Amino acid sequence: xxxxxxxxxxxxxxxxxxxxxxxxxxxxxxxxxxxxxxxxxxxxxxxxxxxxxxxxxxxxxxxxxxxxxxxxxxxxxxxxxxxxxxxxxxxxxxxxxxxxxxxxxxxxxxxxxxxxxxxxxxxxxxxxxxxxxxxxxxxxxxxxxxxxxxxxxxxxxxxxxxxxxxxxxxxxxxxxxxxxxxxxxxxxxxxxxxxxxxxxxxxxxxxxxxxxxxxxxxxxxxxxxxxxxxxxxxxxxxxxxxxxxxxxxxxxxxxxxxxxxxxxxxxxxxxxxxxxxxxxxxxxxxxxxxxxxxxxxxxxxxxxxxxxxxxxxxxxxxxxxxxxxxxxxxxxxxxxxxxxxxxxxxxxxxxxxxxxxxxxxxxxxxxxxxxxxxxxxxxxxxxxxxxxxxxxxxxxxxxxxxxxxxxxxxxxxxxxxxxxxxxxxxxxxxxxxxxxxxxxxxxxxxxxxxxxxxxxxxxxxxxxxxxxxxxxxxxxxxxxxxxxxxxxxxxxxxxxxxxxxxxxxxxxxxxxxxxxxxxxxxxxxxxxxxxxxxxxxxxxxxxxxxxxxxxxxxxxxxxxxxxxxxxxxxxxxxxxxxxxxxxx
Amino acid sequence: xxxxxxxxxxxxxxxxxxxxxxxxxxxxxxxxxxxxxxxxxxxxxxxxxxxxxxxxxxxxxxxxxxxxxxxxxxxxxxxxxxxxxxxxxxxxxx
Numbered sequence: 001x002x003x004x005x006x007x008x009x010x011x012x013x014x015x016x017x018x019x020x021x022x023x024x025x026x027x028x029x030x031x032x033x034x035x036x037x038x039x040x041x042x043x044x045x046x047x048x049x050x051x052x053x054x055x056x057x058x059x060x061x062x063x064x065x066x067x068x069x070x071x072x073x074x075x076x077x078x079x080x081x082x083x084x085x086x087x088x089x090x091x092x093x094x095x096x097x098x099x100x101x102x103x104x105x106x107x108x109x110x111x112x113x114x115x116x117x118x119x120x121x122x123x124x125x126x127x128x129x130x131x132x133x134x135x136x137x138x139x140x141x142x143x144x145x146x147x148x149x150x151x152x153x154x155x156x157x158x159x160x161x162x163x164x165x166x167x168x169x170x171x172x173x174x175x176x177x178x179x180x181x182x183x184x185x186x187x188x189x190x191x192x193x194x195x196x197x198x199x200x201x202x203x204x205x206x207x208x209x210x211x212x213x214x215x216x217x218x219x220x221x222x223x224x225x226x227x228x229x230x231x232x233x234x235x236x237x238x239x240x241x242x243x244x245x246x247x248x249x250x251x252x253x254x255x256x257x258x259x260x261x262x263x264x265x266x267x268x269x270x271x272x273x274x275x276x277x278x279x280x281x282x283x284x285x286x287x288x289x290x291x292x293x294x295x296x297x298x299x300x301x302x303x304x305x306x307x308x309x310x311x312x313x314x315x316x317x318x319x320x321x322x323x324x325x326x327x328x329x330x331x332x333x334x335x336x337x338x339x340x341x342x343x344x345x346x347x348x349x350x351x352x353x354x355x356x357x358x359x360x361x362x363x364x365x366x367x368x369x370x371x372x373x374x375x376x377x378x379x380x381x382x383x384x385x386x387x388x389x390x391x392x393x394x395x396x397x398x399x400x401x402x403x404x405x406x407x408x409x410x411x412x413x414x415x416x417x418x419x420x421x422x423x424x425x426x427x428x429x430x431x432x433x434x435x436x437x438x439x440x441x442x443x444x445x446x447x448x449x450x451x452x453x454x455x456x457x458x459x460x461x462x463x464x465x466x467x468x469x470x471x472x473x474x475x476x477x478x479x480x481x482x483x484x485x486x487x488x489x490x491x492x493x494x495x496x497x498x499x500x501x502x503x504x505x506x507x508x509x510x511x512x513x514x515x516x517x518x519x520x521x522x523x524x525x526x527x528x529x530x531x532x533x534x535x536x537x538x539x540x541x542x543x544x545x546x547x548x549x550x551x552x553x554x555x556x557x558x559x560x561x562x563x564x565x566x567x568x569x570x571x572x573x574x575x576x577x578x579x580x581x582x583x584x
Numbered sequence: 585x586x587x588x589x590x591x592x593x594x595x596x597x598x599x600x601x602x603x604x605x606x607x608x609x610x611x612x613x614x615x616x617x618x619x620x621x622x623x624x625x626x627x628x629x630x631x632x633x634x635x636x637x638x639x640x641x642x643x644x645x646x647x648x649x650x651x652x653x654x655x656x657x658x659x660x661x662x663x664x665x666x667x668x669x670x671x672x673x674x675x676x677x678x
Contacts, residue, residue, distance in 0.1 A: 076605075076606040079634045083635045119641045123597065126602075
């Protein structure tokens with residue numbers, strides 16, 4: 001029976017493959033067979049350790065885009081494996097007990113974890129987890145060796161060597177994705193984790209579709225069960241019926257075709273213009289370091305939105321100025337001279353940001369509470385390290401600062417004054433920094449859109465964040481399933497706010513970009529061009545299709561229609577006219 | 585044979601966990617020709633061994649004794665290790 005479950009789609013892409021359940025318990029209670037000679041078992045152990053180390057080293061090409069703390073985890077794990085103190089006690093056990101490498105490893109693991117267990121300190125749990133995860137990896141490699149041996153003995157099973165699989169774990173570590181197993185890892189499902197986890201960053205950099213936060217996944221999914229993973233929508237379909245399978249195969253092929261056509265069509269890379277030769281800038285939204293490769297491959301005109309919340313995630317302390325600085329510096333250097341727009345902290349109360357627990361009061365309405373710029377202006381000690389790091393990183397290439405959730409010009413002025421203070425402090429200290437860093441404003445609160453004329457005069461650029469703008473304008477919580485049908489980007493109220501913001505920017509000579517999901521949705525490309533938008537910023541996967549539509553559109557011809565859609569009486573009418581516009 | 589002894593208190597709230605252990609081991613590997621050892625609660629760990637350092641199970645506030653002996657002076661390495669142990673900011677690893 002086909003069944004659909006929803007988690008959180010954290011790395012996009014569609015994959016159809018069989019499940020491989022990986023459980024720490026199952027790996028430790030498997031049948032390890034009979035021991036070979038101690039010499040042979042020692043060799044097996046050494047080989048397994050070498051394979052794990054080699055898999056970490058092979059990932060170096062992706063490591064450039066991982067934040068420092070992720071690289072530190074991988075390096076730390078590697079250092080432990082390369083440490084003689086890791087393997088030597090296991091080798092002695094193999095010798096003294098004449099047992100398999102697996103049994104020796106498990107005996108030693110128990111001793112090590114017991115020793116840590118005896119000390120009563122909550123922080124020792126992290127050390128336990130690191131070690132347990134490493135012992136588990138060596139164990140996985142040992143069992144892979146055994147499987148490979150068994151397959152050699154019975155060649156009929158050799159087919160599984162090439163088989164693609166979806167890894168299902170409770171809480172995978174970033175290094176779990178790097179391990180070579182028989183077959184090809186093509187997707188990931190986990191019970192825990194989310195948008196900001198380290199594993200998500202690594203999955204994106206490897207281009208692996210990933211659905212996180214799927215409750216009970218390791219119990220409801222079975223090994224070898226066929227699943228469809230839609231990493232963009234966060235959907236997992238088990239035992240799909242033939243019709244569903246056809247639909248998803250088609251979508252998967254379309255996706256792959258798009259990827260290929262992009263790589264082979266140089267006309268689509270780089271700058272694009274409409275049919276009537278209006279230059280349009282297409283930038284990419286980057287959720288974190290893992291999205292960078294795609295942006296570089298697409299030769300985008302820069303990064304229009306770089307979110308910084310991941311720096312604060314999965315930790316108890318706040319990131320230091322140096323961590324901010326190194327992260328931004330690597331980003332700017334990685335984009336090789338094209339502009340990078342970095343949004344300052346846009347946090348609201350949520351479970352993933354423990355490091356901000358002291359700053360973020362509990363509230364029933366996080367979307368309307370102390371968040372983003374409001375939070376930063378109230379807590380200079382939170383804001384200063386980020387701003388100082390941004391000004392310093394701007395020495396390494398073109399960087400712009402984007403302020404989220406501005407609702408009134410006074411907030412912009414306060415933030416600009418704060419940035420000036422930081423700049424003066426850096427001057428006094430003699431710390432290298434850039435003097436002229438453009439500061440822009442997110443237009444995502446309706447009040448900001450209505451006051452856009454003032455903001456456009458005082459900011460270096462504006463960027464319309466349609467996700468929040470729609471949520472606030474229509475009073476729709478995007479995460480509430482009960483009101484999803486009312487979420488309508490083509491609502492005339494929303495379109496008028498966009499139109500007026502674009503007009504305010506044009507009047508002041510201030511560039512206006514649009515960086516919400518609407519920018520990457522091909523249904524709205526013509527409409528937005530007609531309303532006067534020339535700066536788009538979207539998820540890298542959406543870029544090829546939108547670029548094609550831009551190149552085929554004659555803005556002069558669609559302008560009147562677009563303005564008429566914004567003047568409609570109701571969303572039903574605007575939806576209808578939009579369909580007509582897109583059909584032409 | 586020169587013997588250097590230092591006492592230092594672990595200030596990281598998470599104690600001597602993987603990242604500082606890994607940083608210490610990396611620093612210690614640079615000091616060839618000398619043996620640097622960390623002592624805590626009757627246990628000893630070679631400064632070049634990440635795993636042994638983690639297994640010291642040193643928590644925040646732990647007083648660690650560092651001894652170093654060898655043919656070549658290794659004062660800078662010992663100072664670097666003290667500095668790593670004294671670092672409060674969990675994140676500032678570089």
